[in-house]
Structures are given as structure tokens and as C-alpha cells.
Amino acid sequence: MKIFSAQQIRNCDQFTIENEPISPIKLVERAAETCARWIENHFNKTSEFQVFCGNGNNGADGFSLARILYTKGFDVNVFINEKNSKYSQEAEINLKRIREISGIAVYDFNEIEDLGFQENSVLVDSVFGTGLNRKIEISVKNLIQKLNHLSFPKISIDIPSGLFADRSLEENQIVFNADETLSFQFWKKSFLHPETGKFCGNIHILEIGLSQKFIENEHSDYFVIDETEIHKIYRPRNQFSHKGNFGKTTIVAGSFGKIGAAVLATKAALKSGSGITFARIPACGYFVLQSVCPEAMVEVSGENFVTDFPVENDHVLGIGPGLGTNSETQKSFFEFLKNYKNPVVLDADALNLIAQNTEILSSIPRNSIITPHPKEFERLFGSTENSFERLELARKKSKEFGIYIVLKDHHTQVITPEQKVFYNITGNSGMAKGGSGDVLLGIITSLLAQNYSPEEAAVFGVWLHGKAGDFAAEKNSKEAMLPSDLIDELGNVFKILA
Numbered sequence: 001m002k003i004f005s006a007q008q009i010r011n012c013d014q015f016t017i018e019n020e021p022i023s024p025i026k027l028v029e030r031a032a033e034t035c036a037r038w039i040e041n042h043f044n045k046t047s048e049f050q051v052f053c054g055n056g057n058n059g060a061d062g063f064s065l066a067r068i069l070y071t072k073g074f075d076v077n078v079f080i081n082e083k084n085s086k087y088s089q090e091a092e093i094n095l096k097r098i099r100e101i102s103g104i105a106v107y108d109f110n111e112i113e114d115l116g117f118q119e120n121s122v123l124v125d126s127v128f129g130t131g132l133n134r135k136i137e138i139s140v141k142n143l144i145q146k147l148n149h150l151s152f153p154k155i156s157i158d159i160p161s162g163l164f165a166d167r168s169l170e171e172n173q174i175v176f177n178a179d180e181t182l183s184f185q186f187w188k189k190s191f192l193h194p195e196t197g198k199f200c201g202n203i204h205i206l207e208i209g210l211s212q213k214f215i216e217n218e219h220s221d222y223f224v225i226d227e228t229e230i231h232k233i234y235r236p237r238n239q240f241s242h243k244g245n246f247g248k249t250t251i252v253a254g255s256f257g258k259i260g261a262a263v264l265a266t267k268a269a270l271k272s273g274s275g276i277t278f279a280r281i282p283a284c285g286y287f288v289l290q291s292v293c294p295e296a297m298v299e300v301s302g303e304n305f306v307t308d309f310p311v312e313n314d315h316v317l318g319i320g321p322g323l324g325t326n327s328e329t330q331k332s333f334f335e336f337l338k339n340y341k342n343p344v345v346l347d348a349d350a351l352n353l354i355a356q357n358t359e360i361l362s363s364i365p366r367n368s369i370i371t372p373h374p375k376e377f378e379r380l381f382g383s384t385e386n387s388f389e390r391l392e393l394a395r396k397k398s399k400e401f402g403i404y405i406v407l408k409d410h411h412t413q414v415i416t417p418e419q420k421v422f423y424n425i426t427g428n429s430g431m432a433k434g435g436s437g438d439v440l441l442g443i444i445t446s447l448l449a450q451n452y453s454p455e456e457a458a459v460f461g462v463w464l465h466g467k468a469g470d471f472a473a474e475k476n477s478k479e480a481m482l483p484s485d486l487i488d489e490l491g492n493v494f495k496i497l498a
């Protein structure tokens with residue numbers, strides 16, 4: 001699914017209005033009806049809705065929603081900024097309609113303290129949407145601060161007020177702290193970054209019938225990975241296939257005390273479809289690996305750390321988990337990088353070794369995939385002010401070095417040398433445990449070996465990994481789930497694709 005900027009969303013609204021055609025007031029009504037349906041399915045009629053409306057079309061949505069909820073039998077109060085009488089046309093019409101209903105009281109933002117809300121209240125934030133264009137002024141800032149201190153359920157319409165759709169926060173910006181965000185048609189970039197996404201609570205993207213023609217034709221470099229895309233990437237196994245059709249994967253990993261990393265990566269490769277799987281590990285891990293991954297072939301290199309790297313051109317190599325940063329490992333790894341030309345997958349200590357001498361970055365084979373977490377990324381490419389800037393730096397570096405960057409996070413981003421960005425929305429905080437990254441390296445390497453393109457392998461890999469994490473959390477809880485549970489759940493994830 002494409003992600004658009006605030007301006008592109010405005011253009012999409014306008015295009016829909018002109019070409020469906022539909023009047024702006026009807027489009028607002030359609031958006032509000034969609035929210036009302038969601039609310040009706042999630043709250044019972046004893047709830048009392050306190051709807052806070054701004055002066056633009058986000059406010060118009062709020063007025064319209066308040067009226068629809070009232071007609072459905074909910075108790076509703078509306079709050080406005082009496083000091084600001086400059087309304088958008090749609091907001092003005094909808095406020096007028098509200099004033100005609102005697103059962104809905106209209107109060108000023110200032111009155112919330114005098115009123116005191118019923119225990120069964122639900123707060124609805126319809127103050128600012130994608131039209132926010134500057135820092136919030138003091139009166140609205142005070143309102144949002146007060147609302148954030150109340151413990152009632154909080155719903156934001158389209159976007160939590162105070163967030164920009166497509167960029168980071170202004171300094172000292174106050175943002176409505178939603179439990180649920182009901183957003184129209186598209187994911188917004190700010191929902192997907194940690195500094196801004198934390199204000200959104202659970203995100204629900206509601207389809208409001210904006211023009212498919214506009215959506216198809218409008219260019220964007222930013223995407224959310226959705227299941228439709230994954231179904232297009234996934235290739236079911238041919239009945240007449242044999243192991244040779246599914247590639248050779250070699251995991252180069254492990255050192256004394258970190259053989260578990262090699263085990264996790266190798267198992268993950270085995271469980272994500274690799275035809276023939278090898279593990280190149282130091283001798284100290286030989287028995288462990290042979291015992292827990294009998295399907296893998298083990299190549300021993302060095303005693304306690306890997307001392308030489310394979311150069312088989314028909315294998316796809318995934319290098320790094322638990323590799324250690326011994327100078328001997330580094331020397332032979334750098335030698336290998338200088339001579340090897342096929343795409344590889346690099347993670348963890350492979351990246352830490354490169355960070356010690358970043359001149360070697362230009363020797364990473366073209367079309368390779370690197371999977372840094374934010375700290376590893378910083379060691380490689382330097383620090384940035386926030387995750388929005390980090391992403392833009394990653395796009396620059398991806399192009400410069402001709403490599404795919406999997407920037408691991410709550411919403412991991414896959415960045416391609418062609419400058420595309422794919423945000424992953426599977427996965428959960430139960431995966432925030434040492435070992436989860438090793439599993440990801442195994443999955444992506446195995447997919448690349450099976451002849452998925454680097455873009456497909458990275459996008460499909462992060463989605464599979466996160467989905468397996470979601471299944472594992474459901475079964476075991478986020479606290480108790482282990483990275484090895486991700487591997488065990490891969491089978492159930494493939495089953496939903498078949």
C-alpha cells in the first residue's frame with residue numbers, strides 16, 4: 001500500500017471530489033459514517049462521547065460524527081474553540097447542523113474543567129488532521145494537555161492532533177495521546193516511526209472510497225507491506241521440484257559462547273524453504289550444531305572463531321550472527337569481501353567488523369542485503385537527529401553502495417537502491433530479545449538462495465519474521481516467547497499463504 005504525504009492526500013481528496021464526483025460535504029459525511037460504524041462495533045450505548053472539534057475538515061468530521069452517533073442513540077457533547085470563528089465550509093455547515101439538534105450540547109474548549117465528565121466518557125479528538133501546518137497555539141495546546149491527563153478511552157480521528165502526517169515533531173510539540181486512531185484510507189508515515197507512532201495507540205485504516213485511479217497513478221517511494229503484496233511475492237513450491245530448485249544457503253556465524261546465534265540462523269534458513277543448507281562455524285560449535293540441526297551440513301573453520309570464508313559462487317551466504325570481532329576473522333572477512341561478487345546478507349558482527357573500517361563498505365557486493373538495528377546503522381553511517389532523518393540517510397547510502405538496507409525497528413524499513421522504502425507492520429515487542437535478529441538473517445538468506453530477488457527476499461523476509469512473531473506472542477505471550485518460537489511458527493505462516 002502506498003504512503004502519501006499530506007499534500008498528496010489533499011490532492012487525492014480533491015481528485016475524488018472532482019472525478020467520482022462527490023461533494024466535499026458528502027465525502028466528509030462518508031468518512032464520519034465509517035468512523036461511526038467502527039465506534040458502534042467497539043463501544044456500547046452507555047458510553048458518552050465528548051467530541052473535540054477544530055475549525056478545518058478534521059473538525060467537520062467530528063461534527064458529522066457527533067451527529068451520526070447521536071442518531072444511533074449515543075449521548076454526545078461537542079467542544080469547539082469559541083475564540084476561532086474561521087471555519088472551513090464543511091465544518092461550518094456541519095456545526096450548524098449540530099446546533100439545530102437540541103440533544104447535543106456545544107461547549108467551549110475552556111469549559112472542560114467546570115463540566116467534569118461522566119465516568120463512561122469517551123474522548124474523541126477531531127481537532128487537527130492532515131492540515132496541521134504549524135506549531136499548535138497555546139489555547140489548543142492547553143486543551144490537549146488536559147485531555148491527555150484524563151483516563152477515559154481516547155480516539156483520534158484521522159491522526160492524533162499535533163502530529164504531522166509525514167514528518168517528525170516540532171520541538172516541545174504537544175500531541176493528543178490516542179488509544180485508537182481511526183485513519184482514512186492510507187497509513188501515514190508518522191504512524192510508523194517510534195517518536196511519533198507512540199501517540200497513535202492501535203491504528204485502524206478505514207477505507208473511505210478515495211479514487212483508485214488517483215492512488216494507482218500517483219507516485220510514491222514509500223509503501224506499507226500488506227498481505228496482498230506478500231501473496232504476489234510468494235511462490236508456492238512446484239510439485240515436481242527437487243532440492244536443487246531451492247538453492248544452497250550457507251550461514252557463516254558463531255564463535256565461542258555465541259554458537260546459539262549460528263543455530264538460530266541455520267534453523268531459520270532450514271524452516272523457510274532453503275533446498276540445501278550449510279553452516280560454517282568454528283570447531284567449538286560442531287557437536288551442538290550437528291545435534292540440533294541434523295538437516296544442515298557443517299563446515300568447520302577455526303577453533304573458537306571463523307578464520308576463513310567460503311567462496312562457492314552457487315551458494316548464497318548469510319554472514320554475521322555471533323561471529324565475534326576477532327582480528328583474524330576481520331582480516332579474512334575483508335579479503336573475502338574484496339573478492340566476492342555475488343549478493344550476500346550481512347548482519348550483526350559482520351556489520352560491526354565493517355564499522356571498524358568503513359572504507360570496506362564499497363567492497364560489499366552490489367545487491368547485497370544488510371540488516372542493521374539502529375545502533376549498528378549508526379556505527380556504519382553516523383548518527384542522525386531522529387528516525388525520519390535516519391531513514392533518509394539510509395536511502396542515500398543504499399543508493400551510494402548499491403545495497404539493500406533492512407533497518408530493523410518496531411516497523412522495520414526495507415530500503416532499496418532505487419530509493420523505495422517498504423515499512424513492515426507485522427511483529428511485536430515480544431521480539432525485542434537477543435536472537436530475533438539471527439532468525440531474520442537466516443530467513444532472508446534462505447529466500448535469496450531460493451531465487452527471490454533481493455527486494456523480494458528482504459520484504460518477504462521481514463514480513464514472515466514479524467508474522468511468526470505475532471503467532472508466537474498469541475501462543476506464548478510477549479514476555480515468554482523466544483526467538484526459537486519464531487522459527488517454530490514459520491510453518492503456520494506459510495500455511496496461511498498456501
Ligand SMILES: NC(=O)C1=CN([C@@H]2O[C@H](COP(=O)(O)OP(=O)(O)OC[C@H]3O[C@@H](n4cnc5c(N)ncnc54)[C@H](OP(=O)(O)O)[C@@H]3O)[C@@H](O)[C@H]2O)[C@@H](O)CC1
Nearest residue numbers: 013028031056057058128129130131132133134135136158
Ligand atoms: N478534504 C476532504 O474532503 C476530506 C478531508 N477529511 C478530513 O479533513 C482533514 C484535513 O482537513 P483540513 O485540510 O481542513 O485540515 P485540518 O487538519 O482540519 O486542520 C486545518 C485547520 O487547522 C488550522 N490549523 C492548522 N495548523 C494549526 C495550528 N498549528 N494551530 C492552530 N490552527 C491550526 C487551520 O487554520 P488556518 O491554517 O487555515 O489558519 C485550519 O483551520 C483530514 O485529516 C480528514 O480528517 C476527510 O473528511 C475526508 C474528506
Ligand SMILES: Nc1ncnc2c1ncn2[C@@H]1O[C@H](COP(=O)(O)OP(=O)(O)O)[C@@H](O)[C@H]1O
Nearest residue numbers: 373409410427428429431432434435436437438
Ligand atoms: N518492538 C518490536 N516490534 C517489532 N519487532 C521488533 C521489536 N523489537 C525487536 N523487533 C525485531 O526483532 C529483531 C531484533 O533484531 P536485533 O536487534 O538484531 O536483535 P539480536 O541481534 O539481538 O537478535 C528485528 O528484526 C526487529 O525488527
Ligand SMILES: [K+]
Nearest residue numbers: 125128159161
Ligand atoms: K485528529
